[in-house]
């Protein structure tokens with residue numbers, strides 16, 4: 287089973303939910319940190335590395351001797367990653383814009399284009415007890431985030447429990463992370479900004495056809511509009527965590543809530559149990575610590 291933890295905006299505590307859920311699982315769990323621009327699950331769960339692999343993208347390489355400058359490749363590429371000036375000149379390739387779709391290779395009538403591997407990031411893995419943590423790291427200046435996320439997701443355990451810490455927002459990176467999850471947990475804050483971004487995230491998961499529910503973090507800093515929205519939209523409100531200084535302190539020093547605030551351990555265990563019955567959860571768990 288794959289459970290993705292996502293949020294419409296950064297800073298909601300999404301990663302905290304993911305690492306604490308991973309910690310309370312009784313069985314082996316695979317945690318995939320797909321927030322590849324800022325992976326930080328490892329800060330909460332220091333894990334000795336036992337594997338590291340580069341992520342590459344296949345980008346075009348043009349053999350100028352075979353090219354007749356027909357411009358077919360430049361006309362095909364929708365990303366402007368290959369520009370053919372015509373006049374018999376070979377095209378220019380802009381590898382940083384290339385999505386690695388391979389289309390220009392296929393459409394070139396002279397077989398003048400081959401592919402070369404361009405490094406765009408890393409996937410690292412490690413184990414700590416029953417937890418396998420795999421994270422992706424997008425290279426400096428790179429923008430092909432979904433390709434690195436796909437590389438991380440290839441490490442999912444098909445038969446076991448996989449948790450995915452998705453990148454914040456509703457961009458193609460977030461879509462890539464949650465698109466095939468069995469359940470998506472949307473983490474938000476009870477503020478106008480939180481509600482705004484939650485609406486966008488809800489639209490995303492609905493379009494993807496994924497079952498989902500909401501966790502409200504820092505309850506008490508805003509108002510009840512998120513709760514009212516969830517009720518009106520029949521969205522399960524899975525868990526409400528209070529705006530509590532002790533929680534903030536544990537988070538700030540990279541600790542685990544379920545270890546340092548014992549009352550929360552059973553709450554996270556309840557949440558995980560409920561997520562396992564994906565889509566059937568309809569009761570809020572309000573937490574007092």
Ligand code: SF4
Nearest residue numbers: 363384385387388390
């Ligand atoms: S591989 Fe695809 S994205 Fe890259 S240059 Fe060719 S057509 Fe454009």
Ligand code: SF4
Nearest residue numbers: 353354356357359394
């Ligand atoms: S499609 Fe092939 S032959 Fe035509 S301009 Fe591009 S590389 Fe050259």
